[in-house]
Amino acid sequence: MLNKTLTEQSQALAKGEVSSLELTQAYIQRINQLEPQVNAFISQTPEQALAQAKAADERRAKGDAHALTGIPLAHKDIFCTQGVRTSCGSKMLDNFIAPYNATVIERFNAVGAVSLGKTNLDEFAMGSSTESSFYGPTRNPWQLDRVPGGSSGGAAAAIAANFAAGATGTDTGGSIRQPAAFCGISGIKPTYGRVSRWGMIAYGSSLDQGGPMAKSCSDLALMLEVMASFDAKDSTSVDQPVPAYSQGLTQSIKGLRIGLPKEYFGEGLDPRIADQVQAAVKTLETQGAIIKEISLPLTHLAIPAYYIIAPAEASTNLSRYDGVKFGHRCDNPKDLQDLYLRTRQQGFGTEVKRRILIGTYALSAGYYDAYYRKAQQLRRMIKNDFAAALQEVDVIAGPATPNLPWTLGAKSQDPVAMYLEDLYTIAVNLAGLPGMSVPCGFVDGLPVGLQLIGNYFQEQQLLTLGHQYQLQSDWHLQQPELSTSGGN
Amino acid sequence: MQWEIVIGLEVHVQLATQTKIFSGASTAFGAEPNTQACAIDLGLPGTLPVFNSEALRKAVQFGLAIEAEIGKRSVFDRKNYFYPDLPKGYQVTQMDFPIVGQGQLEITLEDGSSKVIGVTRAHLEEDAGKSLHEDFEGMSGIDLNRAGTPLLEIVSEPDIRNAKEAVAYLKKIHAIITYLGISDGNMAEGSMRCDVNISVRPKGQAEFGTRCEIKNVNSFKFVEKAIHCEVQRQIDIIEDGGKIVQETRLYDPDKDETRSMRSKEVANDYRYFPEPDLLPVEIDDAYVQAIREQLPELPDAKIERFISQYQLSKYDATQLAASRLLADYFEQVVSACGQAKLAANWVLVELLGQLNRSSTELSDNPISAEQLGQLIQRIQDGTISGRQAKQVFEAMYQGEGSPDAIIEAKGLKQVSDTGALEAMIDEIMSKNPAQVADYRGGKDKLFGFFVGQVMKASKGQANPAVVNDLLKAKLQG
DSSP, rough: TSSOHHHHHHHHHTTTTHHHHHHHHHHHHHHHHHHHOOOOOOEEEEHHHHHHHHHHHHHTTTTTTOOTTTEEEEEEEEBBTTBBBBOOTTTTGGTOOOSSSSSSHHHHHHTTTTEEEEEEEEEOOSSSOSSSSTTOOOBBTTTTBOOOOOSHHHHHHHTTTTSSSEEEEESSSTTTTTHHHTOOEEEEEOOTSBBBTTTBOOTTTTTTTEEEEEEEHHHHHHHHHHHHHTTTTOTTTTEEEEOOOGGGEEEEEEEOOOEGGGGGGTTSSSSSHHHHHHHHHHHHTTTTOOEEEEETTTTHHHHHHHHHHHHHHHHHHHHOOSSSSSSSSSSSSSSSSHHHHHHHHHHHHHHHHHHHHHHHOOOOOOOOTTIIHHHHHHHHHHHHHHHHHHHHHSEEEEEEEOOOBTTTTTTTTTHHHHHHHHTTTTTHHHTOEEEEEEEEEEEETHHHHEEEETTTTTHHHHHHHHHHHHHHHGGGOOOOOOOSSOOO | OOOOEEEEEEEEEEEEEEBBBSSSSSSTTTTTTTOOOTTTTTTTTTTTOOHHHHHHHHHHHHHHHHHHHHBBBEOOOEEEEEOOTTSSSEEEEESSSSBBOEEEEEEEEETTOEEEEEEEEEEEEOOOEEOSSSSSSSSEEEOOSSSSEEEEEEEOOBOOOOOHHHHHHHHHHHHHHHHHHHHOOOOTSSSSEEEEEEEEEEETSSSOOOOOEEEOSSHHHHHHHHHHHHHHHHHHHTTTTOOOOOOEEEEEETTHHHHHHHHHSSSSOOEEEEESSOEEEEOOHHHHHHHHHTOOHHHHHHHHHHHHHHEEEEEEHHHTTTTHHHHHHHHHHHHHSSSSHHHHHHIIIIIIIHHHHHOOOGGSSSOOOHHHHHHHHHHHHTTOOOHHHHHHHHHHHTOOOHHHHHHHHHTTBBBBHHHHHHHHHHHHHOHHHHHHHHTTTOOTTHHHHHHHHHHTTTTOOHHHHHHHHHHHHHOOO
């Protein structure tokens, strides 16, 4: 049952073929056996999970079940969970237990989903490999010496390793789509404002968006139906009705116009990935989609713009971690200055410090116009670029990543090389559009992701397209071999 | 050398909303530390601000009251700095697009002249918490109850030229905010705080001198004193050949001096940028119009009305209109006695003088408007003299009862009964035949003697006017 998709599990629960308690116990057992190899979790909550599972089974017995009632999930440790530590992958919050749930958590609780624990991530979601976590790197279940991508690497690895059929993630510059691609799973970053950010620890507030990660697009549809909502507690949340995504997956994709930006297939892309993506596009074409080449001429400016805007916002979002009210505090501060300096020096890792420095610099008097204001102008231009392209086509398709998962540590000394790995995902956040990655092949035994980008609030179109593709392919059903006896 | 003083004021007004500007926590004053700070006020990870529309409404009311432009699109920004009582490490405020744009207000000075002071802007922001340095040995305590309280920061143009104008400006702001009911204006509790920017320049010079900012002066009296001593400090420095350093200073009322807090050169770079957690505030004309239609009568309009309706001087009208409470009180006194001018005198001179002497706020005034009106009526109908009225007023202030009860109890009733007075006069005349003869013989000065005798006989209660008339008639024979 653990290698089944969430959709299949939901059906099995509905038919009574398995109980939530059995499913949850099986997951806990598997996690116990294999987690040391993967390190997908920061916190596991087996007792809470079993209690939730029992409650779910009772609810189902009363005939009050939702599709996700009793489904074991894992949550990225960036979503605040009342009573359970929310660390955001940082020493700074190693002792932080939120007195509230994120809206996303509340919504899963309301339908009776089970939470197995909190998954690993790059510290404060800053990274593309989950190596910057205070709790050690997560490993890619497909090849344990490889990174799972990031920042939602723990969630992606958990799904690939069959530690959970579905997980929550967040995506500021590709943090759902890139690890989904690296781990051979599906993940969607919804339109900015579609999923509430309340209780989701901020990195780049104008870019951050929560979304589901799972094995199939059908799974994503079920999860997104729950996650998406208007939330009065998040001023940037958008009051738009949430479609029943799972009901719309069977729509035909005939006549759907798909654009391939030539800039997404140029220099920097591993040609083996290009081949897999082209093959997937061919499949969509045989299913009736119309393929067109398009251009997104400002693609090369997305990374520079992002690496001003995201760090600028991060630099002030992270000011609250000062040792005064919660989180890490250095021992015996001799004065206020010392408290600030040592607390932040000890509490933050290298990448977080780097981005705080970049962001602080970009917002400083005398540099604001040259950096922050320019980056915002670029952001508007990039948005317009997409708007123009989305006049011509319904969906934009391309690779999710330029390269395959790298070996642990390979890019740790070269932050810019790491930043460039987000080449195809970052612009989507700048524009606020929905983007999705679905498995579309393997190169050297490592998964490759196809990225699909849609227009604002057109998540249904992406999910349907992805689902139709998954009806014609089985890449998403491949499973890595994890040996219970094997070490790293 | 002749010096010209240039003053600009930044006034922070706490808006009287039920809840904070970005959270649902209560804004009530005086609660136990940290009991009115919710997760948002504490800046806990993952929390987000939601703008309180009541704060917007109050800011717009103020904008309309000073005839300012209301920004169609207003933006919140983050002002970044580290301080323990600033929970998020930034303050949410407004930089380039404030709610309230350029406006103005008119102040009236003691000599009756008036002057228009420009208001550059007024923007919304959240207040910080408080650092408590006294109660903890070797440490400081943080109280975040105040964190997130809505503030309207009102920035004036450098149009103010002396301390009196500064105080008049502040009083005008105070009047407007309390008229609108957008703030309780309680300076002692910090509901209205003031930063004073001061520079001096030789008279006739076009450029401004280097300015200093005196932070957080929180009474009218201290503003006046702080300006006096800061001006003198600056003039002394320049006249001794020195230069003013641009800096932030604090006023110490105990020593009556200002002292340096921090110099602007090493001050924080606040790294303002638009707050990504809040959308820009769009304000449409219909919203503004609806607020405009519900504005109460404002100080200027009230002053005009007092002048025309009650024939008061502009100065008196301005004094009475200084607070809505005082103006309402005055009008209640008038309606109780029908004597506007007397009422104005009694309220401004006797009542305010008495309150001032006993350091009592008008809100704690022990004399009701009806009672003061009654007292004025008793003067008017001749029951008591003006001098006696002051005696009655004293007793009323001490809580001894209504004017009539006090007049009765103290036996202060004037004797105006002509029969009783005639009898008294007849007796006095028969006892003093020589004086009567002298008076009739041309010694007019003796008239005073007879008045004195009657007053003595009546124990001071004779109505002087009636006595005069009767005496004159009788003495002429």
